[in-house]
Amino acid sequence: MANDQKSSVLVLGRDDADTKQDAQAVEPAAADQAVTETVDVTADEPVEEASKVSVQLNSDFEGGVDRAIVSVANYDDIVLEAGKAQSVPAAQAELLLSSPAVEVAE
Amino acid sequence: MAGVRGNQAYLVAAKQTGKGVAPTKWQDKYFFSGGNIQPSRGTDQLSETDSNRAAGDFFVTQTAVEGSPEVYVRDTSIHHILEYAFGAAAHTGTTNFTHTVTLANALPYVTFGKGQGNLLFEQFNDVKIDELTVSAGTAQPLTAAFTVQGRSAVRQTEEWKTELAPPAAASTAPLNFNLATVKLGGSETHLVSSFEMTLSNNLTLQQTDDSVPFDVVEGTQAVTLGFDLIFESLVEYNKFHYGGESGTTQSPTIFTTTSNFLFSAGENNSLEFNFPNIAYQEFPVEPDPGGGPVVVSVRAAAQRHSEGFVKAIVKNQVEK
Numbered sequence: 001m002a003n004d005q006k007s008s009v010l011v012l013g014r015d016d017a018d019t020k021q022d023a024q025a026v027e028p029a030a031a032d033q034a035v036t037e038t039v040d041v042t043a044d045e046p047v048e049e050a051s052k053v054s055v056q057l058n059s060d061f062e063g064g065v066d067r068a069i070v071s072v073a074n075y076d077d078i079v080l081e082a083g084k085a086q087s088v089p090a091a092q093a094e095l096l097l098s099s100p101a102v103e104v105a106e
Numbered sequence: 107m108a109g110v111r112g113n114q115a116y117l118v119a120a121k122q123t124g125k126g127v128a129p130t131k132w133q134d135k136y137f138f139s140g141g142n143i144q145p146s147r148g149t150d151q152l153s154e155t156d157s158n159r160a161a162g163d164f165f166v167t168q169t170a171v172e173g174s175p176e177v178y179v180r181d182t183s184i185h186h187i188l189e190y191a192f193g194a195a196a197h198t199g200t201t202n203f204t205h206t207v208t209l210a211n212a213l214p215y216v217t218f219g220k221g222q223g224n225l226l227f228e229q230f231n232d233v234k235i236d237e238l239t240v241s242a243g244t245a246q247p248l249t250a251a252f253t254v255q256g257r258s259a260v261r262q263t264e265e266w267k268t269e270l271a272p273p274a275a276a277s278t279a280p281l282n283f284n285l286a287t288v289k290l291g292g293s294e295t296h297l298v299s300s301f302e303m304t305l306s307n308n309l310t311l312q313q314t315d316d317s318v319p320f321d322v323v324e325g326t327q328a329v330t331l332g333f334d335l336i337f338e339s340l341v342e343y344n345k346f347h348y349g350g351e352s353g354t355t356q357s358p359t360i361f362t363t364t365s366n367f368l369f370s371a372g373e374n375n376s377l378e379f380n381f382p383n384i385a386y387q388e389f390p391v392e393p394d395p396g397g398g399p400v401v402v403s404v405r406a407a408a409q410r411h412s413e414g415f416v417k418a419i420v421k422n423q424v425e426k
Binding site: 061062065067068069070071072073074075077094095096098099101102 | 125417
């Protein structure tokens with residue numbers, strides 16, 4: 001599946017080799033630091049853990065049903081039961097949360 | 107051998123679990139009430155200077171899938187078409203099921219199959235629904251017309267068999283506008299005589315290094331609503347032009363309201379569209395020299411809301 005431009009994060013870099021006129025003015029260390037800061041956002045926990053979201057059945061959905069099968073694009077259906085949270089990839093959670101049956105687990 | 111009759115055709119469909127992943131079972135079988143789905147073939151023509159007047163040769167630019175099939179709306183299968191076009195669905199219940207279909211940022215890839223006579227069987231892969239219109243005129247059955255864009259078509263040498271054998275088509279009657287209950291601004295009205303909801307996904311076919319497109323990508327999403335309203339009171343007219351039910355001064359701001367259309371063939375067999383926030387865009391009250399009663403063709407656009415542009419609720423006896 002192609003990337004959705006609206007939901008993409010664009011990290012701009014500069015190829016100093018192609019800008020000979022400004023080569024002396026560029027400080028490589030500053031560029032490196034900018035990249036490092038981006039990585040530091042998730043440095044405290046493994047990437048796979050950081051990209052997961054815990055979701056659960058919305059207790060208010062349809063007056064309080066105890067079970068729902070939720071279907072979203074590009075993922076297998078997920079069965080949510082009242083009071084039971086499930087950890088799913090963030091990309092899947094974004095789609096699941098578009099359904100009123102799903103909410104982020106506390 | 108006689109020619110193939112045009113009315114001997116069917117459509118089958120199944121949601122894929124991802125791009126390029128073929129389904130193992132069709133979800134529904136439909137009959138066409140209009141339109142078609144077919145392979146598309148784009149061509150272009152060489153253009154270069156030469157020593158004679160002959161026009162240049164043609165070449166193939168793209169092979170893909172296109173079409174705008176239209177089917178009658180039955181409660182037993184409309185939740186699937188809605189899920190293909192909206193993106194997300196939640197299924198609840200036992201014996202009697204409720205399907206809540208909502209808009210999502212990503213749409214599922216769908217595989218369609220078409221059988222024409224007993225001669226042509228084509229399977230259309232990696233298809234997404236570009237635009238869906240669910241509509242019904244006065245006393246008429248609801249129809250779902252959807253334009254599609256897809257990546258590739260495969261001609262089957264025979265009809266699908268075993269696990270992929272087409273299921274039986276639903277035998278229930280289509281839903282129709284005589285089954286409608288309409289609410290505007292939270293209040294029930296009997297002045298509405300038609301319904302038309304259009305969801306646009308603004309798909310783009312991305313082509314890279316092959317005549318087969320690389321992908322089908324969703325663009326900006328929009329939902330519009332149209333209905334005919336017998337002009338009996340000024341309530342909705344005033345809301346549109348004058349800022350409120352009893353307004354007299356043209357309003358500089360958009361007036362928004364709610365709308366709900368329920369088509370019910372019984373307590374457990376229905377289709378409901380809930381628009382939590384719509385803005386009227388056209389409210390034409392036209393004089394008629396012929397003296398006919400005034401009917402306003404209202405047009406509205408769904409506005410952003412925490413519950414989304416529109417939510418569809420389908421009740422039937424199909425689990426998911």
